[in-house]
Amino acid sequence: MRPNPFLSTRSLCGGHEEDHLTEFWAAALDSCPTFREGYARFLLAAHAARRGWGAVHIESVATQVDFRGNVPDLVLGLAAAGGRSFRVAVEHKIFAKESRSGRSQEVDEEGVAGQLLRYLAVPEIDGVAFVRVWPQALDPRVLDHEKYIRPAEALHFLWWHFYPVLEACAAECPAVRWLKEGFARDGLTPPLGTVPPLHVPGDDERERENRREFAKLMELAAVRAAEAGWRTNFDQHGAELYLRRHPSSWAQRVLFSGIGQPRAGARRQTGLRVWVTPRKGEEEGALERLRPAVAAGLFRSPPELHRHPNGTVEFWVALSELLAGAEEAEAIRARFSSLAEAVLGCLR
Incomplete structure (x- = not known):
């Protein structure tokens, strides 16, 4: 070399x-x-x-x-x-x-x-x-x-x-x-046209690389959130996008996670999990406020909303459902962005 x-x-x-x-x-x-x-x-x-x-x-x-x-x-x-x-x-x-x-x-x-x-x-x-x-x-x-x-x-x-x-x-x-x-070695390259596995047992380096690739696909979602007034940051080497500190939303924080599992079933599946935690005093009605996000026409079968005892509302959607027909990087990025916009529209 x-x-x-x-x-x-x-x-x-x-x-x-x-x-x-x-x-x-x-x-x-x-x-x-x-x-x-x-x-x-x-x-x-x-x-x-x-x-x-x-x-x-x-x-x-x-x-x-x-x-x-x-x-x-x-x-x-x-x-x-x-x-x-x-x-x-x-x-x-x-x-x-x-x-x-x-x-x-x-x-x-x-x-x-x-x-x-x-x-x-x-x-x-x-x-x-x-x-x-x-x-x-x-x-x-x-x-x-x-x-x-x-x-x-x-x-x-x-x-x-x-x-x-x-x-x-x-x-x-x-x-x-x-x-x-150097850029190629550090993964500072354009996003892939697929979502790579975010869990790679026995190969921590490959897992980190794949999660950084996932963050590139979530980039437009982060931009839309920042434009809407949220403070954004990635976590878990890029597998999770956090939104915090909005000046006027009823939600305290939001998480889009590529490593969350569906509530039922023990095996890991490839999907996107969304958590929305209300501010104190805003717990009542949070689930109904988020219902338009899962009915926004992005899914063939709208995912089920679930409310936790602390008021946090979550839903999980398989990537095969969310990204159906999106076969290139820009199409995948646009689909993630559309989901983020649907969620953000419910948080005003």
């Missing part, structure tokens, strides 16, 4: 994986014009059109630029028609706690929001993009800011979004190939 400095030096970075990735990313942009053009087109084209910049290309790449104490990971110098120039800051987050451990801690959303808002307030910065491993809810002040670069169908960029650009250019430049191989 050909040497890969990106992978071979990662263990030496002493906990600074984000800086390590950023430096290799900058080197790839500097050394491969095709990658630079593809990256600029994917990251910037829609935002540049919205801002009236026209076609832009990356003229310079710098890391750790200090704007009076504000130091984004990557700063792109852009050139546009008419001699105009712009600067875009890109903040990188990788391997957050919820992607490394089975039980996650909630993401420090306030800290991230403060960081991004500070970058957005820097006069010399004309655009700010945010990239991380998992979807994260973001402060509306960030999302609504004219400088914020938001991708289609997402609140922010995810690392796997860039894999097709890496793949298209890997043969032309060693630095791009190194990144592509």
